[in-house]
Structures are given as structure tokens and as C-alpha cells.
Amino acid sequence: MRQITLGKEGVEKNIIQTLQEKSGVRLSDCYQCGKCSAGCPVAFAMDLKPRQLIRLLQLEQVDEVLKSKTPWLCATCQCCFVRCPNEIKIPNLMEAVRQEAKARHIIPEKDIDKFNNLFLKNVEQFGRSHETFLMGFYNLTTGHLFQDVGCAPKLYFNKKIRIRPHVVKNKSGVKRLFQKTIEKGAK
Amino acid sequence: MKYAYYPGCSLNATGKEYDLSTKAVAKKIGMELQEIPDWNCCGASAAHLTNPDLALALPARNLSLAEGLGLDIAVPCAACFSRMKATVKAVRDDKKVLEKVNEIIGMEYHAENDVYNMLDIMANKVPAEEITAKVVKPLTGLKVACYYGCLLVRPPKTTQFDNPENPQSMEKVLRLTGATPIDWSFKTECCGASFAVAKQDVALEMIRRILENAKLNGAEAIATACPLCMLNLDMRQKAINAKYKTDYHFPVYYFTELLGCAMGVSPKEMGMEKHFAPVIPKMEEVWQRTQVAGREDQ
Ligand code: SF4
Ligand code: SF4
Numbered sequence: 262m263r264q265i266t267l268g269k270e271g272v273e274k275n276i277i278q279t280l281q282e283k284s285g286v287r288l289s290d291c292y293q294c295g296k297c298s299a300g301c302p303v304a305f306a307m308d309l310k311p312r313q314l315i316r317l318l319q320l321e322q323v324d325e326v327l328k329s330k331t332p333w334l335c336a337t338c339q340c341c342f343v344r345c346p347n348e349i350k351i352p353n354l355m356e357a358v359r360q361e362a363k364a365r366h367i368i369p370e371k372d373i374d375k376f377n378n379l380f381l382k383n384v385e386q387f388g389r390s391h392e393t394f395l396m397g398f399y400n401l402t403t404g405h406l407f408q409d410v411g412c413a414p415k416l417y418f419n420k421k422i423r424i425r426p427h428v429v430k431n432k433s434g435v436k437r438l439f440q441k442t443i444e445k446g447a448k
Numbered sequence: 449m450k451y452a453y454y455p456g457c458s459l460n461a462t463g464k465e466y467d468l469s470t471k472a473v474a475k476k477i478g479m480e481l482q483e484i485p486d487w488n489c490c491g492a493s494a495a496h497l498t499n500p501d502l503a504l505a506l507p508a509r510n511l512s513l514a515e516g517l518g519l520d521i522a523v524p525c526a527a528c529f530s531r532m533k534a535t536v537k538a539v540r541d542d543k544k545v546l547e548k549v550n551e552i553i554g555m556e557y558h559a560e561n562d563v564y565n566m567l568d569i570m571a572n573k574v575p576a577e578e579i580t581a582k583v584v585k586p587l588t589g590l591k592v593a594c595y596y597g598c599l600l601v602r603p604p605k606t607t608q609f610d611n612p613e614n615p616q617s618m619e620k621v622l623r624l625t626g627a628t629p630i631d632w633s634f635k636t637e638c639c640g641a642s643f644a645v646a647k648q649d650v651a652l653e654m655i656r657r658i659l660e661n662a663k664l665n666g667a668e669a670i671a672t673a674c675p676l677c678m679l680n681l682d683m684r685q686k687a688i689n690a691k692y693k694t695d696y697h698f699p700v701y702y703f704t705e706l707l708g709c710a711m712g713v714s715p716k717e718m719g720m721e722k723h724f725a726p727v728i729p730k731m732e733e734v735w736q737r738t739q740v741a742g743r744e745d746q
Contacts, residue, residue: 302638302657306650334650338638339602343612376646430486434554438509441552442501 273323276361280318283360284353291315297341297351307331311341311351314358332358333370449573451522451564452514453481454532456675457489458525463675469704469718470524470566476582476711477574481522484514490531504545505552507535512557524566524704526674527641530599532563533606565600567673567703568609571617579624584712586626587731588738592706593667594618594629595658597677598638612636618671618703625710626738632665634658641676644684655680656688659696669730670700678702683724699727 281288291312298310309317309331317326326332335355342351368374429435459467474481491506511532514521523529539546539559550557564573601612610617613636619629637658640651658681662670672678682700689696700723708718715721715728 302654303640303650305653306647334643334647336598336638336640336642338598340598340636340638343602343604370647372646373643376643429488434509435488438505438553439502442499442505 273321276323276327277318277321280354280357280361283357284350286350286354286357288315288319290347290349291319292347294346296344296346297349300340300344302338302340303334303336307334311335311355315349315351315354318354326358327362327365327367328369329358330369331355332362333368333373335359449478450480450482450519451569452517452519452561453483454487454510454514454521454523454528455483456487456523456525456528458527458675458679462679463525463702465705465719465722466524466675466678466702469702469708469713469720472708472713472718473570473704473711476708476713477578479569479574482517482519484510484517484521487513490528501548501552503531504535504538504549507532508539508549508557509553509555511535511559511561511563512553512555515557515561518561520562520564522564522566522569524673525676526565526597526599527676529563529565530607533608536563537606565607565609565673567600567617567621570703570707571621576620576624579621579707582711583625585710585735586738587622587706587710587734588626588741590625590627590706590730590734591630591666591668592622592627592701593632593662593665593670594622594635594703595662595670595672595677595681596636597641597672597674598636600673601636618673622671622703622706625706627706630662630665630667632661632667634661639677639680641674641680644676644680648687651680652684652688652691655684656692656694659685659688659694659698662698663696667698669727670698671703671706672700673703685725697725699723699725699730701727 277288280286293312293316295310295312297315298304298312301307301311304310307330309326309329311331314326314329314331332355335352337352337356339352342349345351362368363374455467456463471481487510488506490510491503507528511521521532523532535549536559539549539557546557546559570579596610596615596618599607601607601610601615604610604612609615615636622629634657638654639658640647640654644651659670670681672681678700681698685696685698688694701720705715705718705720705727709715709731715731720727720731
């Protein structure tokens with residue numbers, strides 16, 4: 262049997278407080294019925310099922326949660342939230358854990374993180390998402406050089422992916438929008 | 449009927465057929481779609497996983513541009529729809545959020561216009577008679593699995609559309625074409641689109657389960673209302689067959705393509721030859737079946 266220390270002070274308590282505030286979830290609302298885990302379409306790939314992740318946070322076992330792949334694998338499909346008898350916003354909690362982990366440079370799913378970063382860079386540059394660049398850069402930066410390449414000729418041939426990106430006319434407006442949100446985030 | 453039209457990035461690229469078929473059907477039923485001028489990407493899930501302000505600001509710019517046109521918005525892509533609805537809800541629930549968003553986008557947005565997904569419009573805004581009146585090549589008996597995915601119906605307080613567990617809008621619309629939607633259990637399961645690139649093994653398993661359930665329930669085709677679901681279900685059948693030694697060859701349609709076909713729009717005009725798993729042969733088969741049945745009746 263594993264022994265854990267309850268009622269920790271300091272850092273753990275603060276992190277838990279932040280997570281609750283950011284996500285709008287009150288951890289004590291969860292009575293561990295498990296409906297969230299039962300319906301989660303990604304549960305098979307998670308190291309902690311959604312219910313377990315919440316339980317660990319209730320017990321203030323923050324380290325284990327921050328290291329978990331689970332928040333990174335969450336597809337934000339909202340299934341758990343819709344089914345939870347206590348309307349706990351689990352996807353928001355996952356999001357908060359992910360941001361908290363990232364702030365501490367804990368990134369258990371590096372590829373997912375890279376993909377999201379590239380996606381946003383793309384939008385910042387062009388105002389729109391450009392699939393050719395996104396896939397190309399993603400494959401280059403992650404070393405998955407040939408992933409989906411088999412599909413590329415058909416996509417290209419059908420004019421579904423282009424070499425020249427669609428660009429928003431008001432590029433500076435969109436860039437400014439990004440800049441502003443980053444400033445806000447820093448505050 | 450007139451809407452501001454937000455195609456979104458996917459409909460300009462991998463989801464081209466969705467764009468073409470939506471416009472073709474709109475034209476048939478006399479619905480006007482005015483594209484939002486100089487729209488930008490909605491940020492998809494990448495933005496709201498990274499920065500909550502950005503996730504509101506990107507859609508807000510588009511919403512504000514549409515407001516300038518004085519129109520409600522029609523959105524075909526389920527993912528864009530979900531981001532837009534989330535933004536509308538956030539700024540309507542809290543004036544402070546609206547002020548913050550306006551400051552970020554540097555525009556005056558009032559959240560007065562509404563956002564509807566294309567399926568909602570076809571099922572609940574357009575009178576059924578207007579659609580049936582245009583059906584000239586019915587898809588009689590096509591056993592189709594209506595696949596909604598997650599974002600169209602969840603969470604219901606945000607999307608304000610249909611039932612989150614057993615939605616029926618697509619069934620309702622496609623029945624008008626003569627098709628026979630099947631009952632199945634995976635219509636609102638997530639297809640894993642957000643990590644189809646970065647975590648492919650997980651996405652493949654999620655898609656496999658969806659395809660398997662459609663097969664078990666006797667579907668001969670799948671219909672969807674989302675370009676991301678489409679890409680996943682259509683393009684990845686081959687990879688799934690290779691990985692799991694399965695034999696899935698579902699034609700996967702946008703529900704608008706099926707509507708268009710029934711209304712006599714040519715599949716080519718809607719770009720339907722662009723799918724990975726061929727979708728035109730099934731249409732021809734259905735029309736043939738109808739003809740044969742018609743002759744036998746006489
Ligand atoms: S469904 Fe809700 S109450 Fe039940 S275990 Fe999950 S979070 Fe807790
Ligand atoms: S939102 Fe995340 S945790 Fe909840 S069911 Fe979907 S994938 Fe699982």
C-alpha cells in the first residue's frame with residue numbers, strides 16, 4: 262500500500278488554489294463516481310483516468326498530476342463535463358493543469374505541444390491556418406519526416422493543400438491581436 | 449434567408465467539398481450567403497489550450513466583422529462553430545470580458561448577432577418542404593450513419609443545438625432526401641482530430657472504434673458536418689486497415705453533399721471526386737437501386 266502525506270502546506274496548496282481559480286472547478290465537488298472516465302474516448306491512452314487525476318488533486322498530490330500525460334491527451338471533447346452529475350468542468354481543469362505544467366517546463370507530450378505552438382505561429386503570420394506549412398514544419402521539428410506524406414500527393418493534386426498560403430489582408434491587425442493577448446497574459 | 453458566411457481555414461483547403469456543396473445547396477433553396485470580408489482563423493483548439501484571451505479574440509474579430517454586415521452567421525465547420533459560440537457566450541455572460549475582447553481586437557463588437565451551424569440551419573431554419581420540393585434524385589434507402597462528433601453538440605449550454613447524447617438534426621435532414629439513417633452509438637464520440645497529427649496512434653484507435661460501430665450497425669455510408677472529422681474518417685481508413693488488418697471502405701460524405709446530390713447538383717460540381725475513399729460510386733449505386741425498384745413496382 263502506498264503512503265501519502267495529506268494536508269501539505271505551501272507550494273502544493275498554492276498550485277491547487279491556482280488550478281481551481283483558473284478552471285472554475287471546485288475539487289471537493291467530485292464524489293468519484295467515475296462517469297467521466299467511463300465515457301472519455303481517450304481514457305485508454307491516459308496514464309491517469311480523469312477521475313484519478315481529480316482524486317490525486319483532492320489529496321494534494323500535485324507532482325504526479327503535473328507529470329501526467331493525461332491533460333495533454335485530453336481532446337477537450339466535453340463528454341465528461343456533459344455527463345458529470347456535478348457539472349465539473351473537467352476539460353477546463355485539464356487545460357489549467359497543462360498550463361501550470363508548461364509554466365514549470367514539464368511537457369510530457371512534446372509533439373502535441375510543438376504542434377499547437379506551430380499552429381498558432383501559422384495563424385500569427387498569415388492570419389489563417391496554412392496546412393502545408395503546418396504539416397511541413399511539424400514533420401521537420403519533430404523528426405516525423407514522413408508522417409502523412411503518403412497522403413500529400415492526393416491532397417496537393419486535388420488542390421486541397423497549396424504551396425502559397427492564404428493570407429488575411431489585415432495582417433497587422435491580426436498580429437496586433439496576438440501581441441495584445443500576450444501582453445495581457447503577462448500581466 | 450440571408451446569412452454572413454464564415455468558411456474558416458479548412459473549407460478553403462482540405463474541406464473544399466464542404467464549401468462547394470454548402471454553396472450549391474444554398475443556391476438551390478434560395479439562401480444567400482455573404483462571406484465575412486477578410487475573416488481570420490478561429491484559433492481552433494490550439495488557441496484555447498494555449499491562451500484563453502487569444503481563444504476569444506480571434507473569433508471575436510470575425511464576429512465583429514459579421515456584425516458590421518448586420519447579419520447572423522452561418523458556420524459549416526463544427527470546430528469554428530464551437531469556438532464562435534464559446535466566444536459569444538463568454539462575452540454575453542460577462543460585460544467585462546466583452547470590454548477586454550474589444551480592447552484586444554481594437555473594434556466595437558456588441559455580441560448582438562447569433563451564430564448557427566449549417567446543420568442547424570438546414571434542419572431547423574429552412575422549412576422541410578423547401579428541401580423536399582427540390583429533391584429530384586432521391587437517395588432512397590441509403591443506410592447512412594449520421595456522425596456529429598463532439599463540438600457541434602457539446603457542451604449544450606454553449607452550442608444551444610440539439611441533444612448532446614442522441615442528436616437527430618442530421619437524421620431529420622437526410623430523411624428528406626429519402627435516405628435511411630441508422631441507429632448507432634458512436635454519433636457523438638470524439639474522432640481525436642486535435643491530435644491526429646501529433647499523436648496519431650491514439651487518433652487511429654479512436655477512429656477505428658467509430659468505423660467499427662458504424663459497420664456493426666449496418667451503415668453503408670457515413671455523413672458528417674465537420675471538415676476535421678471528414679479528414680480523419682476519410683483519409684485515415686487506409687492507415688487503420690493497415691494497422692488493424694481491417695477492411696473499412698466507407699464512403700464519407702458531408703451532409704451537404706448528400707443534400708446536393710439529391711437536389712440534382714452534379715457530384716463533380718461539389719468536388720466529390722476529391723475524397724480519399726471514393727464516394728461517387730455509392731451515389732450511382734443508390735440511384736440505380738431506386739430505378740430498379742421503380743421498374744419492379746410498375
Ligand atoms: S463524473 Fe464528475 S463526480 Fe463523477 S468522478 Fe468524474 S468528475 Fe467526479
Ligand atoms: S474532455 Fe478530455 S477528459 Fe473529458 S472526456 Fe473528453 S478527452 Fe476525456
